[in-house]
Amino acid sequence: MKKITLKAIAERAGVSVATVSRALNGRGPMDEATREQILRIAEELGYAPDMAARSLVLRRTENIGFLIHALQSLSPHTFYGEILTAVERELRRHRYHLHFATVEDETLPPLIKENRVDGLILAGCDLPPVLIRSLKERRIPLVLLDNHLLGIDSVFTDNVNGAFQATAHLIRLGHRRVAFIAETLDNLSFQERFEGYRQALEAHGLPFDPELVAEGERGFEGGFVAMNSLLDRARPTAVVAANDPTAASAMRAIRARGLRIPEDIAVVGFDDDPLAVHTDPPLTTMRVFRSKMAVLAVARLLDLIQNPEQPALHIRIETQLIVRQSCGSPLTPS
């Protein structure tokens, strides 16, 4: 089966390749009859332009790179999986394609230098800023997703305000000793959520007690570790977890000590991960709009590709409190 090229169509239609190219791309005035005939033949032969030839001459690939830190791939929550598929869906709608790549350090991934992509979506706040800066210097259009950095376009979740609301929810339910736990604070999102937690305490006139803050370790059981070390030294009546896996993990630590949720300790998570509905009791959490982030990031990136010289835009998306049973419902306070 030989490759179907412009030439093949040209021969069949008895015209030159340029005419075929013009007909297919709709450039310049043309005789409607011949255009239709060419389109018909192209359809018949199942023609599709060779991407290599096309991008060689057009200097663009219609590929977008989706970059994520390799760390995240290990992370078992589906956060970036959902974002990835949402980004792909949106790109497909615009006839773009998605290159998926992970980076482990600060070295430039090969797809950049090799001109494999027209732009980049950098997902997550674990990508080293040094890498981001050096990508920016190469003047590749790029958008940060779920991350932000001065001078670079970004679409991200309002973590500070989200954590504020989560904490305020607990305070409204009457809690006075509210703890904060995270797998790690070596992560911008979690730091911001921590900040939101502190602001909420302050706004409600509650003292900040460092004893009520615990860090665990990276990985799925980070929340378990954090919660245990916290319970070893203090006894909060409520816990704000930096994300849902951490919360779920912490819930296991709480129950392992014979404490009840939410009666003894209320728990609120963050992200509205699918697992939130499966914990026992189902987890109250802050919903994060992954697919909305994806759509906005793609739109921004495509705009940036068309028109590169623009001031950086920072799009912040608010979160939404999803009340389940892990804090006691507002109707039946714990």
Place this chain on the structure above:
Amino acid sequence: MKKITLKAIAERAGVSVATVSRALNGRGPMDEATREQILRIAEELGYAPDMAARSLVLRRTENIGFLIHALQSLSPHTFYGEILTAVERELRRHRYHLHFATVEDETLPPLIKENRVDGLILAGCDLPPVLIRSLKERRIPLVLLDNHLLGIDSVFTDNVNGAFQATAHLIRLGHRRVAFIAETLDNLSFQERFEGYRQALEAHGLPFDPELVAEGERGFEGGFVAMNSLLDRARPTAVVAANDPTAASAMRAIRARGLRIPEDIAVVGFDDDPLAVHTDPPLTTMRVFRSKMAVLAVARLLDLIQNPEQPALHIRIETQLIVRQSCGSPLTPS
């Protein structure tokens, strides 16, 4: 910043572009001194071959397509996320790149006709066989991952034997009324697991009772629906779930009726999804080797690209029983 091409290097080194190309690709005999000089200059200038030009002439892209049914992206379990990142890691090791695409129906995804990839990994058994066949007819090297079909290379999990073992585990613990639930049986993997369940019953001399089989619906709450409808008409002492999310969901249905796990009903899942450790009690399940599948599929695909005319290979990977607390431990039988 102008693009760094072979020509630029050639001019700097005072040789022709062909020599530079040969030096970089290591083809043909060369003066060691000039080769080293060329390599040095290329390094200095940060040269990387333009992928479009390269693949235009070489007729290959060093891109692999990773295809998945759009349905799966909605599915919140991390199964294919882990596989995806494992595939990407393995491809990167071989200096290949990954194109991520989802399909919603049987139409050929554009990346095929446009020559964007050298080969395909088709992940999951939800991809329409019609589509798979038509891809095969285009003679694109491809490997099925977590799926199998006669005449097409595949790497997949031994679902039948896995479910057999899961069921046998329950029977060994003394259970006689063992149920089977799935989100849907409209899926090869789940059908095979169902088959393994039946075979285990038969092998242990237990009758097959259709009353003890329930299907739910696609989506995260499928297990909840299935378990409820099952409990409405029957009362098993143990349940085999087609996968972990289904099991987790079913556990909620069981507890919602005030029944205890594993004392009243034992539960075993499938996949060893990360969430298995977070359920209460932690879920006994069959471990599936995602990253092993990924590595094998990539190896097979790259081999197939180099040497297309080979008989199809079918690589089946066994599962492993992971005993947690949802069945009662073998040491403390329920």
Place this chain on the structure above:
DNA sequence: GAGTAAAATATTAGCGTAAACGATTTCTCA
């Protein structure tokens, strides 16, 4: 040191496409 073999490098062609430019035909209107 001439003749030849071998090694090293240069020249050329071509991959499939789009765009610039040029050539031809058709149309418009005085």
Place this chain on the structure above:
DNA sequence: TGAGAAATCGTTTACGCTAATATTTTACTC
């Protein structure tokens, strides 16, 4: 009808690279 404008289409070039072929340089033999 004829001149110019407009429409239509063909030719050429360029994109950056590799492979095939041609040419030069070097090395070697007697």
